[in-house]
Amino acid sequence: MVGEAAPQQCKYWQNSGGAQDQTPVAATEESARVPWTGNAMGVGDVGILAGRARTRLVGIFGVSDSGKTSLLGSWYLLLGRGIGPQSVSFAGSLTLEGWENIAGNLRWNAAHGPSFPPHTSSGGGRHPGLLHLDLQVRSTRQDLLFADAPGEWFSRWSVRRDADDAAGAAWLSGAADVLLVIADSHELAGPKLGTARTNLVALLRRVGAERRGRPVALVWTKCDIVVDAQMRGAITQAADMVLGTYETFSVSMHAATGQEPHNRGQGLLSLLEWVVSVHEGAYPRQELPHPERDLLQIVGGVHA
């Protein structure tokens, strides 16, 4: 099959006698086929990686416009230019088209300079699009799947875990091996910083309740924008209370001054290195003291 949507449309399949076989293709078989389109994978496609060494699913949890898709796109562009964490290099992807869709905007081309990717549409989906990377990490290969979900899912899920329109976030929370929680510097330094803080603390609290000892990182995106020390302190305090152990990273698409002409952004490689190398058992489950009351003092009331 070379690009057709169904085997029946493929002339090679027809010539091979496949057309005489009228057995309908089972729905499960359909969804488990190789995603030849190269676009983002659906959950049904993940089976094709099952025979490979352990695949790591990375969940990026952040409200709308917080920089999730930009982060993914920038990793892809850096790896494509041969820039990666030490001893990590791009070895392939089953979703090249999906990566191109999100990263294309971030590229310079002859006509115009880079711009940001469009908002990730939520459609009616209950599962996020998954982007695949096969990386050479020292002497071994590692398959990674990154979930590029729409921010609205997480806003709903933070306040109502079982909300119908939060099913995709709930799925990701159950399935992810590594969790990144996004703190959007732009919003936390902007005119609606109070709401942004309340929303982020609600998200942190939800992730804290669901993480089951999995590795979590708090990722400050758009770190080219300065967030007030008091705000940073409040978020850190809330994360300490609800997550206990976690890592903190700051990233930006914008190069630090003096880094031109090769834009590597800021902090992108350190975060990718952690995502690739963190030991899944590195953060044993821990019982946190009842943080609820103190949290309410920090955020001035968050809905359950």
Ligand SMILES: Nc1nc2c(ncn2[C@@H]2O[C@H](COP(=O)(O)OP(=O)(O)OP(=O)(O)O)[C@@H](O)[C@H]2O)c(=O)[nH]1
């Ligand atoms: N200053 C600055 N702005 C950024 C950076 N990264 C992203 N942005 C801005 O943030 C906007 C949203 O980025 P996206 O990557 O689409 O955010 P998202 O989290 O995927 O949003 P949804 O798809 O709506 O959930 C972009 O359009 C940019 O304007 C950054 O590093 N610095």
Ligand SMILES: [Mg+2]
């Ligand atoms: Mg997006």
